[in-house]
Amino acid sequence: MTQTPSDSGTLTDPSARSTEFVPVTGGGETTSAAALLITAYVVMWALLLGFVLMSWRRQGRVETRISELEKALSTSGPQGKARD
């Protein structure tokens, strides 16, 4: 008797395993295009949002540091500027 996964939940009978592979035509879809499409969009937006968030937080930290340094230097001469 052939045991299928639906009978017992798991395939436990060694005699039920596949012993040959037979090609089929018009078989069902193995990879869902919708799942791939959604994954691609989610991954792209996650990358982008991560980059934006990282930049935003870093900008905040750098501006705080600039304020601290300007405050410290305000009593001791001209402030540093980027070379343009």
Add this chain to the structure above:
Amino acid sequence: MKSQTDQLFYGLLAVTAAVFTYLISYVFLVAPIAQLQAGGLAQKIFYFHVPAAYAMYLCGTVCCVSSALYLANPTDTRDAIARSAAECAVVFGFMMLCSGPLWAKKAWGVYWTWDPRLTTTLLSVLVYVSVVVLRAFAGNGEAERKFASALGVLGTVNLPIIHYSVLKWGGNHPTVIGKGGGGLKSPAMTHALLMGFVAMTLLATILLWARARLALSVSRVARLEEQAIATGQLDY
């Protein structure tokens, strides 16, 4: 009160958000599904994948020009633009490298092949990654900046090779637009792709702007710290 530059930045951000909203809804609701050989529904990845590749080329070109200008006459602004362009090229490069294999799984049955275009693209992204890593971990000295600039120029030399690799060496990668391509057979597909290019151009501009501003602020911190050390306000 916000400065005029800030107002322009936020205005551009609002326009970009509107264009992306329109693009996503158009791609999912209006653009037709392509033939199964092209990935069927997964072909809709194309409307972001190709513009992301174009945005990487754009950022790579900006990186190359700024790096060359920096090598000729070093300034903080040129260095900041070159550095931010390399960072943006990495982001767009990864967007392309993540979306492409997901389409390939449906169209080709595998995520990756060592096709000439895929290989040259990976190489180019890795060059920009090396520029970013170098600037992040090797310090902010003149020598490091110059070395990163030289790498930025070198990375862009590879970009035309990516573009012409399909024509020169063949491979699996589709050639739909441009020389040798059959084109998009629906006006809705063409419209979606054009909107993708507009959206990615706006996004690349915004990201470059924001990152260049950040890089300039970092340079300013370095100069202020040098001054603070010289005046004894900060310990070395």
